Amino acid sequence: MALSKIQAKEYAKTLYVKEDLHQKIIAERVGVTEKTIGKWITDGGWKKLKTSLLTTKDNQIANLYDQLEKINSEIKARPIVYDIPASILKPIKLRDAQGDETLRYQDYNPTDFPIKYGNYPSNGEADIISKITSSIAKLETETGVGETVEVSKKLIALIQQDDLEFAKRVTSYCDLLIQTLMIK
Numbered sequence: 001m002a003l004s005k006i007q008a009k010e011y012a013k014t015l016y017v018k019e020d021l022h023q024k025i026i027a028e029r030v031g032v033t034e035k036t037i038g039k040w041i042t043d044g045g046w047k048k049l050k051t052s053l054l055t056t057k058d059n060q061i062a063n064l065y066d067q068l069e070k071i072n073s074e075i076k077a078r079p080i081v082y083d084i085p086a087s088i089l090k091p092i093k094l095r096d097a098q099g100d101e102t103l104r105y106q107d108y109n110p111t112d113f114p115i116k117y118g119n120y121p122s123n124g125e126a127d128i129i130s131k132i133t134s135s136i137a138k139l140e141t142e143t144g145v146g147e148t149v150e151v152s153k154k155l156i157a158l159i160q161q162d163d164l165e166f167a168k169r170v171t172s173y174c175d176l177l178i179q180t181l182m183i184k
Contacts, residue, residue, distance in 0.1 A: 008030045008031060008032055009040055009044075010168075010171070011029075011030050012026050012027075012030045012032070012037055012040060013040070013044065013046060013049075015029060015030070016037070016041060016046050016050065017046055017049050017050045020050075023037045023038060023041070045179060045182060048182050049149070049178065049182070052145040052146045052149060052178075052182065056146035056147065056149070056150055057139050057140075057142075057146055057147045058150075059146075060139055061136055061139050061140060064132050064135055064136050064139070065136065067132055068129065068132050068133070068136075071121075071125060071128060071129060071132075072129075075119055075120065075121050075125065076119055078117065078118065078119055079117075080115055080117070080118045080119060081115070081116045081117040081118070082110040082111065082113040082114070082115060082116060083113050083114045083115065083116035084108065084110060084113050085113075088106050088108050089105075091103035091104060091105050092104050092105070092106065145178060145181045145182055148174075148177065148178055148181055149178055152171075152174035152177070152178065155170065155174070156170055156171050156174060
């Protein structure tokens with residue numbers, strides 16, 4: 001069964017955006033030239049749509065949580081270094097009764113000195129943690145193009161179960177909404 005031009009274009013769009021196939025393979029599967037696929041990609045802004053699908057809010061939030069966990073793990077695993085004065089770390093020359101010299105280090109307890117580096121973030125790390133946390137909060141409360149695409153896909157899939165023709169009309173409206181959001 002041959003696809004109409006509109007059906008072929010929608011099928012090509014799905015293959016390009018969701019399946020990440022090469023243009024030549026899409027052209028063969030849809031039954032058009034590779035040049036036509038290239039024109040549709042350019043004219044329809046499919047590259048932006050594909051990028052927005054890959055950078056969905058959920059993906060970005062997961063990446064930020066991973067970064068936050070990595071920073072916190074590094075801080076937690078960092079050895080504690082005490083700020084021991086250099087004078088205590090230098091050996092002391094001692095002379096015995098015969099005049100022989102020996103070197104002796106002072107006895108000290110490292111925990112008696114303040115922590116120089118420890119299991120807490122530096123100012124720079126605290127700033128990064130704050131920025132990542134702020135980004136997560138912002139992403140969790142706003143709706144972007146990627147989120148709109150995800151909701152649209154779920155809505156269209158639900159409608160397709162009952163009425164394929166209506167689902168096609170809804171798809172065109174969803175595409176229009178997404179394109180409008182991408183322009184802003």
